[in-house]
Amino acid sequence: MDRNMTLKKLEEGLFKILMVVSALIIMGVLIYIVGTIIYKGLPSLNWDMLSKLPGGGFYLGKEGGVANAIVGSLYIVAGSLLISILLSLPVVMYINFYLRKNSLFANITRFSFDILFGVPSIVYGAFGFALMVYLGIRASLLGGIITVAMLIMPIMMRSLDEVTRLLSRDLPDALLSLGATRYEMTRVIIRQLMPGIVTSVLLAIGRGIGDAATVLFTAGYTDNIPHALNQPVATLPLAIFFQLGSPVEEVQNRAYASAIILTVIILILSFSARYFSSRYSKHKI
């Protein structure tokens, strides 16, 4: 009996240590990455970085900022999110509430999400580029938006589908028994799912705003802020990539400052989305 208890205690202790060590490793990696970015980037971070366009010789250490890339990234994320939400939400609602539970079409659609989810972003970039060549579109904001939308749509659909499948049948049944049509039912369900939808959008933003490979061939790069969809656009991941490639140390440090800006943008979008979601979903069951 005593020996059994000792073994149980040993087992308990061992697994506790394993869990703590795993958590520490994850936190350590995160702290190391964020710490490096802040340590190297903070001295170069100033108002000019945020507000100015890169002047001539910016990549050789002269004055300027990455306002073009900040605005460009926000344009691309906003556009691709709009397309993704408009396409993902109806698809997920359709396969969950219009098709029967084990419908072949729904299963094939889910399988497609899974495959598309795992496709590397460079493949989307190459596909987007090929599509643009076929359609005769130049590297532009529109090209970037469409390609990033293709990248984030499977992420959004997969997470939305998971959230929707967790919904209890009670709510749809309550709505249908009141004589609601499926469309009316879906509208109420979307309100109920709002926190999950926000989480899906955040996942998509995180992936879309930080990806360089998709926009490398499709969005182009410019030192200006685009004023039309057919103009090329700069993005923060590419700005970081180009600055890190510079032989000038000062410019390399500006890459880390740009990374801080990218991280802060994600944080701001994340907190705002959570705030509006909690306000909007105060009636959630």
Add this chain to the structure above:
Amino acid sequence: MKEIFLESMQEKSISGHIQDNPVEPSGSGHSMRVENLNVFINDNHILKDINLDIPEKSITCIIGPSGCGKSTFLKSINRMHDETPEVKINGSILVDGRDIYGPRVNVIDTRKKMGLLAQRPCPLPMSIFDNVAYGPRIHGLKKRKALNQTVIQYLQYVGLWAEVRGRVRTPATRLSIGQQQRLCLARGLAIEPAYILGDEATSALDPISTRKIEELFIKLKEKYTLILVTHTLRQAKRIADYIVFMYLGKVIEAAPTDEFFNNPKKQLTREYLSGSFS
């Protein structure tokens, strides 16, 4: 035990009189008639030749052991099985002489006639006001004044108005479970149904809330026909005018409450009432 049931079923030839003729609890007019209703889920025969008349403006309680088909029967009445393609239905349910499974019947109109009260209260993710206003809104009532009147009327009817009048714009989820169930009842009544269907509507409630809901049911039968599924024999005895006893997908016995409890005609009913099985 199982053998005894089967034996008693064979002895009393359940599929004889009851299944061939609609069960007609005496003493009231008829507004709903179920004829030869059979429900299959995949290849399982769940409801078998149900023939039944539901008396109007009264409470009919459907009782029986778990898995006997009570809830399946209730879902057949408001066509909620339409949402499950695996379910196949034969037979007819005549509401005011018209088969709700007829070829040109609008499902939404049918559901609108049946207010459903589920086992667990399920308020919609919106305010108390909007919960009650939801049904009238989707069925075309848009004028604010009329909506206000409707909401107040039905909240008063279920005895919730006095408790929530200062906070009708707050989320319905902030109400207690008992209050939520009364809200769901008000929401169901607001679409002006002719029938109230209750699927073990008090099973998740505390005794005080249960009593309030039961009192409401008794009040409601002045205007509505109530069909309630319950697991609690005492509840059925307290509130029902008619009892339908189901077992293994068949109606075994249907009778006015006093007659059912004091003088059951079937051996299986007697065994169920004596607690031989549940």
